[in-house]
Amino acid sequence: MWIFGLLLTIAVVWALAYWGAGTGMWIAAFAGGLAVFTVGANVDWYVALPVWGLSTAFVLLLGVPRIRRRYVTAPLFRQFRKVMPPMSQTEQEALEAGSVWWDAELFTGKPDWQRLLNLPPPRLSQQEQDFLDDETETLCELLDDWRITHEDKDLSSEAWQYIKDNGFFGLIIPQEYGGKGFSALAHSEVVMKLASRCITGAVTVMVPNSLGPGKLLLHYGTPEQKSYYLPRLARGEEVPCFALTGPDAGSDAGAIPDRGDVCYGEWRGERVLGVRLNWEKRYITLGPVCTLLGLAFKLYDPERLLGDQEELGVTLALVPRDTPGVTIGDRHVTLDIPFQNGPNQGHDVFVPVTQLVGGTKYVGQGWRMLVECLAEGRGISLPALSVGAGKTASRFTGAYAAIRRQFNVPIGRFEGIEESLARIAALTYQMDAARTLTLGGLDIGESPSVVSAIVKYHLTEKYRRCINDAMDIQGGSGICLGPSNLIGRAYQAIPIAITVEGANILTRSMIIFGQGAVRCHPWVLKEFQAAQNPDASRGLSEFDHAIFGHVGFVLGNVARSLFLGLTRGRLSATPVDGPTGRYFQQLHWMSAAFALSADVAMMTLGGSLKRKERLSARLGDVLSELYLTSAVLKRFEDQGRPEDDLPLVRWACDNSLYHMQESLRLLFRNLPFRPLAWLLRLVVFPSGAPYTETSDNVDREAARIVLKPGDARDRLTRGIFLGDSGQFRQQQFEQAFIQAAKVAPIEKTLREAWRSGLLQSKTFAQQVEEAVSEGIITHSEASELEKMQVLRHQVIMVDSFAQYGKQYALTVQRSDKPAIYAV
Ligand SMILES: Cc1cc2nc3c(=O)[nH]c(=O)nc-3n(C[C@H](O)[C@H](O)[C@H](O)COP(=O)(O)OP(=O)(O)OC[C@H]3O[C@@H](n4cnc5c(N)ncnc54)[C@H](O)[C@@H]3O)c2cc1C
Numbered sequence: 001m002w003i004f005g006l007l008l009t010i011a012v013v014w015a016l017a018y019w020g021a022g023t024g025m026w027i028a029a030f031a032g033g034l035a036v037f038t039v040g041a042n043v044d045w046y047v048a049l050p051v052w053g054l055s056t057a058f059v060l061l062l063g064v065p066r067i068r069r070r071y072v073t074a075p076l077f078r079q080f081r082k083v084m085p086p087m088s089q090t091e092q093e094a095l096e097a098g099s100v101w102w103d104a105e106l107f108t109g110k111p112d113w114q115r116l117l118n119l120p121p122p123r124l125s126q127q128e129q130d131f132l133d134d135e136t137e138t139l140c141e142l143l144d145d146w147r148i149t150h151e152d153k154d155l156s157s158e159a160w161q162y163i164k165d166n167g168f169f170g171l172i173i174p175q176e177y178g179g180k181g182f183s184a185l186a187h188s189e190v191v192m193k194l195a196s197r198c199i200t201g202a203v204t205v206m207v208p209n210s211l212g213p214g215k216l217l218l219h220y221g222t223p224e225q226k227s228y229y230l231p232r233l234a235r236g237e238e239v240p241c242f243a244l245t246g247p248d249a250g251s252d253a254g255a256i257p258d259r260g261d262v263c264y265g266e267w268r269g270e271r272v273l274g275v276r277l278n279w280e281k282r283y284i285t286l287g288p289v290c291t292l293l294g295l296a297f298k299l300y301d302p303e304r305l306l307g308d309q310e311e312l313g314v315t316l317a318l319v320p321r322d323t324p325g326v327t328i329g330d331r332h333v334t335l336d337i338p339f340q341n342g343p344n345q346g347h348d349v350f351v352p353v354t355q356l357v358g359g360t361k362y363v364g365q366g367w368r369m370l371v372e373c374l375a376e377g378r379g380i381s382l383p384a385l386s387v388g389a390g391k392t393a394s395r396f397t398g399a400y401a402a403i404r405r406q407f408n409v410p411i412g413r414f415e416g417i418e419e420s421l422a423r424i425a426a427l428t429y430q431m432d433a434a435r436t437l438t439l440g441g442l443d444i445g446e447s448p449s450v451v452s453a454i455v456k457y458h459l460t461e462k463y464r465r466c467i468n469d470a471m472d473i474q475g476g477s478g479i480c481l482g483p484s485n486l487i488g489r490a491y492q493a494i495p496i497a498i499t500v501e502g503a504n505i506l507t508r509s510m511i512i513f514g515q516g517a518v519r520c521h522p523w524v525l526k527e528f529q530a531a532q533n534p535d536a537s538r539g540l541s542e543f544d545h546a547i548f549g550h551v552g553f554v555l556g557n558v559a560r561s562l563f564l565g566l567t568r569g570r571l572s573a574t575p576v577d578g579p580t581g582r583y584f585q586q587l588h589w590m591s592a593a594f595a596l597s598a599d600v601a602m603m604t605l606g607g608s609l610k611r612k613e614r615l616s617a618r619l620g621d622v623l624s625e626l627y628l629t630s631a632v633l634k635r636f637e638d639q640g641r642p643e644d645d646l647p648l649v650r651w652a653c654d655n656s657l658y659h660m661q662e663s664l665r666l667l668f669r670n671l672p673f674r675p676l677a678w679l680l681r682l683v684v685f686p687s688g689a690p691y692t693e694t695s696d697n698v699d700r701e702a703a704r705i706v707l708k709p710g711d712a713r714d715r716l717t718r719g720i721f722l723g724d725s726g727q728f729r730q731q732q733f734e735q736a737f738i739q740a741a742k743v744a745p746i747e748k749t750l751r752e753a754w755r756s757g758l759l760q761s762k763t764f765a766q767q768v769e770e771a772v773s774e775g776i777i778t779h780s781e782a783s784e785l786e787k788m789q790v791l792r793h794q795v796i797m798v799d800s801f802a803q804y805g806k807q808y809a810l811t812v813q814r815s816d817k818p819a820i821y822a823v
Pocket residue numbers: 241242243244245249250251252282283284285286334341496499500501502503504505506507509510613
């Protein structure tokens with residue numbers, strides 16, 4: 001009887017927590033349980049009375065808002081305000097910049113899958129598609145990557161002009177200002193296609209459409225600034241750059257020492273109110289050729305000309321290149337990917353206040369403006385570039401593995417190569433799915449800062465993984481640079497993608513979970529905001545709502561994690577049937593496990609979690625993998641569930657589930673409060689850790705997709721430059737690849753004949769001749785084999801040069817005189 005009562009109580013509490021019951025339900029269940037206990041156990045009145053009395057007091061304390069606020073919430077609130085680090089207005093604005101979206105749903109522990117599946121997949125307009133098929137294709141043809149990277153160290157003047165004349169610098173500028181007004185999807189497709197042909201060209205086009213004067217003016221510019229600059233930028237009459245980074249401010253960009261002082265000065269013959277600027281910047285893309293510099297600096301008003309404050313904060317200005325005092329033009333050599341990049345300095349440069357982005361209205365708000373614009377741009381440019389590289393590796397390294405033979409078979413048939421090829425293909429599928437999902441969000445008006453950090457970090461890391469695998473597979477043909485090498489420059493460019501727009505270690509360790517925990521968690525930001533509220537009584541009431549919502553949230557996730565862990569998600573609802581249904585259930589389990597683990601980490605470590613970067617990174621990894629996997633499942637549905645793609649879907653999901661599990665296990669192993677960590681592990685993985693790395697069979701099936709022509713391969717690599725309209729290296733790969741598929745059965749016949757002793761000849765050419773004379777293959781089959789030999793030779797050959805050692809056309813080498821101190 002007692003056992004039954006206990007089990008019933010546990011089941012009721014579990015169910016109430018699982019379904020997130022309100023206070024009323026909890027009280028009713030509690031009273032019901034107590035009544036059953038009193039009557040069922042025939043409790044004496046002198047026991048029942050104090051039990052009921054204490055219970056009533058407990059219910060009143062927690063159930064009546066006024067009493068609860070006074071005796072429970074108020075002391076908690078005071079403590080919370082005391083321990084919470086003070087947050088400046090700027091920090092608060094930066095934290096609140098951008099929006100939350102599907103990432104927040106993943107934080108709930110019970111994602112609404114239907115919401116994900118109902119999101120409309122982004123589509124290109126006819127005008128956008130035409131621009132990709134026409135202007136972008138033409139620009140790709142103009143971008144001779146070898147000449148650009150090895151000989152000219154710059155785009156040709158023809159390519160520069162084409163870019164400017166055809167609106168590539170104005171992709172995001174609305175049509176009313178003479179720009180293209182493209183969607184995020186179209187913008188991304190342009191960059192992706194260019195990246196698959198020439199990374200230097202892609203970066204050149206990418207930067208003016210990302211964080212820079214154009215985007216800043218669109219969001220914050222005054223009407224005069226917009227109508228003057230935006231048409232000039234769209235027409236390519238102005239080449240913009242954006243200068244934030246300097247020698248003393250890299251990742252910690254808020255620490256810029258560059259300053260502007262409000263004063264009167266001379267501007268185009270008139271004495272006006274303005275800012276005198278002094279700065280030193282470096283690594284600025286397009287800087288050496290820009291005509292308009294977007295500049296970030298800290299503004300001071302020592303004479304109080306703008307108001308009553310001296311330190312006004314980070315501010316942004318537009319500085320024409322030819323303004324007296326600007327020194328610009330030197331170049332950095334960025335790993336031989338020669339997009340224009342270099343340092344610049346300003347000494348007592350005067351600009352009027354009308355050159356401040358948004359005028360005086362946005363003085364001191366530069367940091368928030370940057371974070372807001374970055375949230376958008378970061379989700380587009382580098383992900384597009386990364387997917388371009390992944391698709392190139394999938395298509396051409398896959399082709400190479402089918403064409404290149406060693407030990408008398410195509411190398412793609414070796415299990416070792418299969419493992420790497422599967423990774424390239426499936427990661428590319430996953431990257432493209434995440435890119436598309438994110439663009440869909442941007443195109444419906446979201447500006448999700450956490451998601452953009454996720455795709456920036458994970459897509460550039462997967463780009464690195466794909467190209468490293470491609471280099472291993474292609475061996476010497478990946479290493480020997482020259483016009484014939486399709487992946488060498490993508491390999492060299494990896495560290496650039498890793499470093500810019502938020503260096504990756506920092507993004508993983510601090511940003512993804514650090515920002516996600518505050519922005520995406522359903523209650524944490526509300527608690528912060530309540531604690532910051534200057535009206536203490538309102539703050540207390542908001543805090544009361546948030547903190548008890550938070551407690552319910554944690555209880556719900558304990559119940560969910562344990563239940564889903566025991567059943568491994570099997571009983572949870574899935575929005576689809578078929579082979580992917582099970583993945584939705586497993587993601588539900590991981591989402592609950594993540595939400596609970598995040599809360600335990602935050603509650604036990606508080607503010608010090610910020611310094612425990614490796615714990616934060618692991619939580620960020622789980623959130624990221626949840627996002628990436630949900631993108632994969634959505635893509636599969638959006639594309640009509642093509643069965644051929646299933647191996648890629650399986651690989652990506654299995655791999656992500658394994659990584660989520662391992663990240664959680666490492667988190668539990670490193671949480672400082674050991675008993676709690678053990679308990680958490682027991683709740684999350686009550687029946688052990690089920691996931692392993694992808695199986696050999698899944699690897700084989702995924703690799704096969706890029707080893708033979710077919711719809712799945714075309715879908716996977718859609719949108720990259722194939723060079724069909726001319727004699728491009730890409731076409732040599734395509735022809736040889738198609739021929740390899742055509743002759744594969746003939747080669748098999750030949751191989752079997754040789755193995756069974758029907759053929760005696762040693763060399764391939766003699767075997768073919770003998771096979772024809774023995775009637776094993778026909779003349780026409782023999783000529784197909786000969787054609788294959790020619791095409792194969794063409795693909796496996798690498799470039800060689802009569803002269804090697806021509807140095808860079810480096811005319812200026814900046815290096816300060818070394819300071820030597822006695823130590
Ligand atoms: C090719 C190129 C183009 C660029 N273009 C521009 C541009 O157009 N405009 C512009 O303003 N800037 C530009 N940058 C600057 C770029 O954004 C910075 O390089 C970047 O912010 C990192 O700064 P840093 O190189 O000084 O590295 P650092 O900030 O010194 O970082 C070094 C390492 O420390 C890590 N790190 C730093 N802080 C932490 C932390 N708290 N936790 C963990 N790890 C941390 C970083 O992740 C990195 O791995 C460009 C840089 C390059 C290389």
